[in-house]
Amino acid sequence: MRKRVLLLRFGELFLKGKNIKVFENALINNIKKQLEGEKFDFHVTLGRYIVSNYDIEVENRLIEKLGQVFGLFSLSPATEVFSYREEIEEVVNEINLEGMSYKVSVKRADKKFPISSMEYAKILGTIIWNNNLNPVVDLYNPQIEINIDIRNNGRAYIYTQTIPCQGGLPLGTAGQALLLLSGGIDSPVAGYLMAKRGLELHALHFHSYPYTSELAKEKVLTLAKELTPYVGNIKLHCVSFTKVQEAIHVNCVPEYMITIMRRIMMRVAEKICEENALGAIVTGESLGQVASQTMQSMTVTGSVVKTLPVFRPCIAMDKEEIMAVAKRIGTYDTSILPYEDCCTVFLPKNPVIRPAIEKAEREESFLNIDELVNECLAGEEVIEINRD
């Protein structure tokens, strides 16, 4: 028997807890969902998942899709054989090094296999040595590593390539949260990073139509869509912020405009969390990046959220690092499109860098906060963004 398969590895870490079954079932479900529409078989063996019986022409597409599933750590395209010496050696016999230095590694999970790993690696290494012209063995830094993984399921897997996946925890195993999604670079990255820890996402976007254009909203829809291969389907809550901004503009001092806007955003976010049973708020803030992202600013904006944690996964990241993630996951090019954000409308010249809660509260006393929040919620539009 000889079969082309994909060998999937998941994190060993999360398998130590009490909730092994919950994690495993979620991961398996997520893998199957990710490959929906493809023809394949799926098997679970001790410590590995095997995808087989697919069309070899679509292998790269399957690898790309599996590479987006949180909870998978790496995968290898492999040749599966029965774990008999003749079968393994028949495959190894055909290996052409094409001038590359090599090393053979044997892993023997199945101790019934008659030879030790070390010994068998030597035997296979010799076969390859004899079959190739001017072979070079390099045990420390080989150009090609030939792995033979002898598993407990009566099969052996022979592979040379290990492709890293996302890592993280299976989507959904940490609950659900609300991502504050602007059109910028940071918030999509924040959503990706939290989903990687197992959170499913709703998203909330504030627009200032007609001050901001339809295109600005389209941009956010595109960003949400670009996240779906990783984070799954997203419910996007779109809320008009125009009235709030006008009210602040008319009634409050300009330096506190952004602080108060942020506090109202947080209040709206907390209400939407309540209505949808979401357990946290996620933002793309990064310490010191702009005036509204100092410690004091975050204290003053965060203090209106009473019942939930606010997660800021980009808090310790440099802009360069955030941009690198955005490029890798494919949101960067959309994020840098030049449409205005609601926060740039009415932007004050000198926003306060170290706001005080008392001062923010005083400025807010000139507004009817509850009414503004309720109006935001009343005009809420919910758009389902589904993964293709």
Ligand code: ATP
């Ligand atoms: P981003 O790149 O995510 O827009 P930023 O560096 O531009 O972030 P700010 O504009 O200060 O930073 O926004 C900080 C965070 O507040 C954002 O990361 C996002 O989570 C949230 N936010 C800002 N504007 C909006 C908006 N219009 N709708 C929803 N959330 C927003």
Ligand code: MG
């Ligand atoms: Mg922004």
